[in-house]
Structures are given as C-alpha cells and as structure tokens.
C-alpha cells in the first residue's frame with residue numbers, strides 16, 4: 068500500500084484501503100503487517116479521494132457472489148412493483164429517524180452533524196409518498212400491495228438505522244445514508260427508460276426511481292456526503308465506513324436470507340385485486 072492510503076478494519080479478516088486516486092482495495096489479513104501499523108497515524112489527513120475509496124470499498128466488500136446485487140436489464144413489471152413496496156417501507160421511517168439523530172447530535176453539541184442530519188431528514192421528506200403514488204398510478208391499491216408484499220430486507224434496514232440512532236455512535240447514520248444514495252446514483256437513464264417501457268408510455272409511475280437516480284435532482288448528494296465524511300475526525304470516519312459495510316451487507320445479503328418474491332408469487336397476489344388496468348391483467352394472464 069502506498070503512503071497515500073487510509074484503511075479501516077471492517078471485520079476480523081477484512082480491511083478496506085482508500086487510495087489517494089479514489090480507488091480502493093480489500094484485504095483478508097488477520098492483522099496489519101507491522102510496517103503499515105505506523106501509517107495508521109496518517110489516517111485522518113483530510114482527503115476526499117481516500118474517503119471515497121473507503122466508502123465505495125466498504126460497499127464492494129459486502130457484495131459477494133450470490134448476493135442480491137444484480138443488474139436491472141431483466142427487471143420485470145412484477146419485480147418493479149415489489150421494489151416500490153420495499154422503497155416505501157424503507158423511506159417512510161427515514162425522516163423521523165434522521166430527525167432523531169439530529170436531536171441527539173444537537174444535545175451532544177455536535178452542531179455540524181445535527182445540521183447535516185436535519186438536512187438528510189428534510190431531503191427524505193415525502194419520498195415515501197413518491198413510491199406510494201407510483202403504485203397508485205400503476206392502477207394498484209397501494210396500501211393493500213404494501214401490506215401483501217412486505218419487504219423483510221427493507222424492514223431489516225430500517226431496524227439497523229433505528230439501532231444506529233439509539234446507539235453510542237449515531238454518526239453511523241451517515242454511513243447508512245451513503246449506501247442508499249450511492250446505489251441510487253448508479254441507477255442510470257437506461258434503467259429509467261426500461262422501467263418506463265414496463266409501466267407503459269402514458270403512465271407516470273417512475274417518480275420515486277427518477278428522484279433516486281443518477282439523472283435526477285439529487286445527483287449531487289453523494290459528493291456532498293463524501294466531502295462531509297472526509298472532514299470528520301478519524302474515529303468518526305471509521306465508524307461511518309464500518310456502517311457503510313454493515314448497511315451494504317443487509318442490502319446485498321443473499322436472497323435466501325431475506326424475502327425475494329418471484330414473479331409468479333407477486334402476480335398471484337395481484338390477481339386477487341379487482342379493477343386492475345389492462346397492462347397488469349395482460350402480465351397476469353401471460
């Protein structure tokens with residue numbers, strides 16, 4: 068590892084290194100080689116690039132073969148519906164939880180953290196409603212679909228954020244935010260076009276994914292967050308990097324750990340509703 072490298076231990080045999088060029092590497096050393104230990108002193112020299120490497124490396128370390136991370140090329144309409152339910156369940160508690168984190172930071176005199184957590188809370192305001200409206204716009208009884216296709220993965224993510232906010236180190240909430248914002252940023256125009264094809268050209272049911280994409284209005288959030296984390300004291304920065312890894316481990320855990328609805332399971336649920344639009348009826352009957 069070069070001198071321009073920061074590192075954080077993510078697990079017993081897992082280290083992430085963030086390099087000065089923004090790249091990262093991972094290692095399964097049980098312990099640091101002696102020469103590198105000295106370099107720990109360098110951790111904390113403010114660097115946006117090294118922080119970017121640490122944060123992205125912590126996500127990459129969670130994505131293993133067989134995990135839930137996948138391309139969106141083969142996304143189907145039933146799966147999109149299940150994703151909207153999962154988005155709704157994850158986004159609905161986000162605002163109150165980030166507000167709570169802000170109050171805890173303020174009480175501890177950490178005003179910059181409090182302000183930024185409040186900003187995150189404000190940004191999340193109404194985002195759950197976007198997913199709800201998209202479901203409604205698809206001609207579905209939104210609340211019924213949410214009740215019938217709950218996402219245990221989203222509920223696990225929310226539980227993790229609750230634990231963070233209650234914990235000794237609520238600063239980890241910025242690691243949680245990083246994973247969700249970074250992964251949303253990866254959603255490009257081609258995915259949005261594919262979803263528009265799925266829902267039909269005249270149906271406005273892509274609000275939630277457009278806002279949470281690499282072409283929507285929130286596209287600068289990831290860069291802001293990296294810069295914010297890069298200015299933290301070393302200990303806090305390490306807490307954030309570990310939280311990124313833990314959040315990504317939940318988000319990308321193998322399908323068999325959490326729910327993963329197959330198309331036929333989703334369609335069976337939808338078939339129980341009345342007055343569905345033709346587009347969805349055609350998929351059910353196909």
Ligand SMILES: [Fe+2]
Pocket residue numbers: 158190191194279
């Ligand atoms: Fe959001």
